[in-house]
Amino acid sequence: MNTSRRTFLKTSATALLGFPAVLRAQNLNSKLQIVGVGCDGKGFSDLSEIGSHARAQFVGFCDVDSNRFTKIDQKFPGVPRFADFRQMFSKLGTGVDAVVVSTPDHMHAAIAMEAMRQGKHVYCQKPLAHSVWEARQLRLQAAKSRVRTQMGNQIHSASEYRTGVKLIREGVIGKILAVHSWQRNSGNGHTKLSAPPASAPVPESLNWDLWLGVAPQRDFAPDVYHPFKWRDWQEFGAGTMGDFGCHILDPVFTALGLGSPVSVRADNEGLNAHTWPSAETIQYVFPGTKYTAGSTLPVTWYDGGRLPNPALAKLPPGVELAKAGSIFIGEGGVLMQPHVAMPQLFPIEKFSGFTIEKQPASNHYHAWVDAALTGTETSDNFEYAGPLTEAVLLGNVATRIPGVKLEWDSAAMRLPGHPEAERFLRRSYREGWTIQAVG
Numbered sequence: 001m002n003t004s005r006r007t008f009l010k011t012s013a014t015a016l017l018g019f020p021a022v023l024r025a026q027n028l029n030s031k032l033q034i035v036g037v038g039c040d041g042k043g044f045s046d047l048s049e050i051g052s053h054a055r056a057q058f059v060g061f062c063d064v065d066s067n068r069f070t071k072i073d074q075k076f077p078g079v080p081r082f083a084d085f086r087q088m089f090s091k092l093g094t095g096v097d098a099v100v101v102s103t104p105d106h107m108h109a110a111i112a113m114e115a116m117r118q119g120k121h122v123y124c125q126k127p128l129a130h131s132v133w134e135a136r137q138l139r140l141q142a143a144k145s146r147v148r149t150q151m152g153n154q155i156h157s158a159s160e161y162r163t164g165v166k167l168i169r170e171g172v173i174g175k176i177l178a179v180h181s182w183q184r185n186s187g188n189g190h191t192k193l194s195a196p197p198a199s200a201p202v203p204e205s206l207n208w209d210l211w212l213g214v215a216p217q218r219d220f221a222p223d224v225y226h227p228f229k230w231r232d233w234q235e236f237g238a239g240t241m242g243d244f245g246c247h248i249l250d251p252v253f254t255a256l257g258l259g260s261p262v263s264v265r266a267d268n269e270g271l272n273a274h275t276w277p278s279a280e281t282i283q284y285v286f287p288g289t290k291y292t293a294g295s296t297l298p299v300t301w302y303d304g305g306r307l308p309n310p311a312l313a314k315l316p317p318g319v320e321l322a323k324a325g326s327i328f329i330g331e332g333g334v335l336m337q338p339h340v341a342m343p344q345l346f347p348i349e350k351f352s353g354f355t356i357e358k359q360p361a362s363n364h365y366h367a368w369v370d371a372a373l374t375g376t377e378t379s380d381n382f383e384y385a386g387p388l389t390e391a392v393l394l395g396n397v398a399t400r401i402p403g404v405k406l407e408w409d410s411a412a413m414r415l416p417g418h419p420e421a422e423r424f425l426r427r428s429y430r431e432g433w434t435i436q437a438v439g
C-alpha cells in the first residue's frame with residue numbers, strides 16, 4: 001500500500017463518524033472520483049478550479065452540446081464523455097464519489113437530487129435550485145444522505161466578503177437597522193424579449209430535449225436560450241435576483257445569521273408571462289438576530305437600475321454607490337460591501353483612523369474536495385445555502401404577484417391567504433422528469 005493511500009485510509013477512519021458509509025465502499029484509492037455536468041461557461045471554470053486539487057480526479061464529463069467539450073477535453077484529456085447525466089450515473093455507478101453541477105438553473109435540482117440519492121457529494125452552482133420547493137428538497141436530501149455539499153457562489157470564500165462579514169460581526173457599525181442590496185442588471189437584459197421567438201433548426205451538436213429536461217416542451221431558437229441567455233426566461237433562469245441574489249445577499253446572510261424571512265413584497269416593471277421583469281424592488285422582513293437592532297430586520301433588493309437612496313449610505317462627496325453590492329445601516333455607521341471589492345465604512349470622518357484588516361480568502365472549490373475526502377464541513381453547504389436560495393427565490397415568487405405583502409410560513413411552506421402566489425413555490429415537471437419529495 002502506498003503512502004498516500006495509507007494516509008487516506010487513516011484520515012478516513014478518524015473522520016468516518018457521521019460520514020456516509022457509502023464513501024468507504026465507493027472509493028478506496030486516494031483520490032476523489034468526480035464527474036462534471038455542464039462543461040463550458042461557468043462549468044469550465046468550476047471544473048478547472050476543482051481539478052487543480054491534487055486529490056481530485058475526473059472520471060466523466062457530461063454536456064448536452066458536444067461542441068462544449070472542447071476546452072475541458074484540452075485541459076483534462078481522455079475523460080469519458082456523456083450527453084445524459086442519468087446515463088453517466090448509471091454507467092459509472094459506484095465509481096463516482098462526487099458531482100459538480102454547472103448547468104442552467106432549471107436543471108440543478110434534478111441532477112443534484114439524483115446524485116445525492118446515490119450517495120454522491122455535490123458542488124452545485126447558484127442559485128441552488130429553480131424553485132423554493134426544490135431548494136428545500138435539496139437541503140433535506142443532503143442531510144438525509146449525509147454527503148458533503150457546497151453552493152457555487154465562490155465569492156462567499158473571497159477575502160472581500162469575509163472582511164465585510166467580520167467587521168459586521170465585530171460590531172464596528174453597531175447593531176444593524178436595515179440592509180439595502182442592489183445589482184444594476186435587468187432581468188431580461190440579455191434578450192430583451194417578452195415572448196419566445198420563432199423556432200429554428202436545432203444545431204447538430206445540441207440535444208435540445210435533454211437541454212429542456214424538466215421544463216415544458218418548446219421549440220429551439222438560436223441566441224436566446226442556449227448558451228447563457230436562458231437566464232432571462234422564467235422557465236429556465238431566475239432573472240437578476242436568481243443570478244446575483246445568492247452572491248450579493250450571501251454576506252448579509254452570513255454576517256447577520258439570517259434564515260427564513262417572515263414576509264416579502266415586490267413591485268416591478270416589465271413583467272410578462274415569459275421573461276423576468278426589467279427592474280424590480282423586493283422588500284423582505286427577517287426575524288432579528290443578535291446582530292440586529294430590532295426584533296425584525298428589513299432587507300431591500302433593487303435591480304434593473306433601481307437603487308437605494310444614496311443618502312442612506314452617508315457617502316462623502318465624489319463617492320458613489322458601488323455598481324452592485326449592499327449597504328448595512330448600523331446604529332453607529334454604514335458599511336458598504338461592493339460586489340466584489342473591499343468594504344468601506346461611512347461617515348468617512350468617523351472611521352478615518354480605522355484600519356480595515358483584510359481577511360484571507362479560502363479556496364471555495366478545494367474546501368469541498370477536502371470535505372468530501374476527510375469528512376470536514378464546508379461553510380456554504382446546503383444547510384446554509386438552502387435557506388439563502390429559498391429567500392432569493394421567494395423574492396421571485398413575490399415579483400409575480402406585485403404589490404402584495406406575502407407572509408411566509410417557512411415550516412409549512414405556505415403563503416397563507418395567497419394561493420395565487422403559492423403556485424409559484426413549486427414548478428411543474430415535464431413527463432419523465434418529476435422530482436420526488438424527500439421521504
Ligand SMILES: NC(=O)c1ccc[n+]([C@@H]2O[C@H](COP(=O)([O-])OP(=O)(O)OC[C@H]3O[C@@H](n4cnc5c(N)ncnc54)[C@H](O)[C@@H]3O)[C@@H](O)[C@H]2O)c1
Nearest residue numbers: 038039040041042063064065068102103125126152227228
Ligand atoms: N458562480 C458564478 O460566479 C457563476 C457565474 C456564471 C454562471 N454561474 C452559474 O453557472 C451555471 C451555468 O451558467 P453558464 O453561464 O455557464 O451557462 P451556459 O449556458 O453558458 O453553460 C451551461 C453549460 O451546461 C451545458 N448544459 C446545459 N444543460 C445541460 C444538461 N442538462 N446536462 C449537461 N450539460 C448541460 C451547456 O451545454 C453548457 O455547456 C448557472 O447555474 C449559473 O447561474 C455562476
